[in-house]
Amino acid sequence: MNIKYLHLLFLAFLTIPVKSQTIQEEPTEPRTISSFREYRSKIGTSHTIGDLTLSEPDIYYIDNGDGTYRAIRLTVQPNETPAEMTVPYLNQATANSIQVCWKTKNINDGSVVRYGTSPDNLNFQHSKLQRQQIATNYYWHTAQLTGLTPNTVYYYQVSSGNETSEIGHFRTMPQADSRLPFRILMIGDHQRNERSDYEWLLRMAERKAHQKWGKEALEDNVRLLMNVGDQVDSGSVRQYEFTHLYKSRKVMSRLPIMTCVGNHELFKDPELSLQVALRLLW
DSSP: OOGGGEEEEEOOSOOOOOOOSSOOOOOSSOOEEEEEEEEEEETTOOEEETTEEEOSOEEEEEEOSSSEEEEEEEEEEOOOOOOSBOOOEEESOOSSOEEEEEEESSOOTTOEEEEESBTTBOOEEEOOOEEEEEETTEEEEEEEEOSOOTTOEEEEEEEETTEEOOOEEEEOOOOTTOOSOEEEEEEOOOOOSSSOHHHHHHHHHHHHHHHHHOOSSGGGTOSEEEEOSOSSSSSOHHHIIIIIIHHTTTTTTTSOEEEOOOHHHHTTOTTOHHHHHTTOOO
């Protein structure tokens, strides 16, 4: 890969996305904020403000009609009930392969990944996957899909026992000698759940990438999400499920994630046994 075609997207800038009762384009200049309110809710609930119903973590801007805006910042916290099955997690992507991982609460024999190049025709399946019991009621499944075509969108669906995921999608990496742009979104330090700051940044990054490169979805503008450390506050299975996996839930089934080790991953897990077991390290 020619290094001059490698783009790094850092979130070291301020983007002010506007969401109002009238849909507006992404602003290109600062807005005047008349007031600021912060709300917290649990996943599955919502806040109603005027004629707006807000349920997703984001920073919202409501037009006052006089050139000023009311800023609303919404944090959505997990209910911390262990999931029967988590959203699939993509990692270790290459031009011809990718890993699809997920956690189940029960052992769930017969797990399978069905995939194909059309959401209406998942004509391939992979059932020879690895399953590891990491803790009580915590089974980690890993499917290595191989023989894939470079730079191609695949659709997939995961099934374990009575649980079935929604149909997700991913794009394989380009070939090593490709001259296609290779953009990496670098973001991280999302170790706490007091605020949805990681989710806010992901949404801002998706809007900024759309503004810069024209495509709507984040995965159509960048190839890889790199977490730069401190994905959890300490190395426990509860932290990985309710912090890293929870905060990544909107992107991890459509964009492969590479993680770096911060100091917090070492707390309670100095040998990084969970990072290895969950296959978070490439």
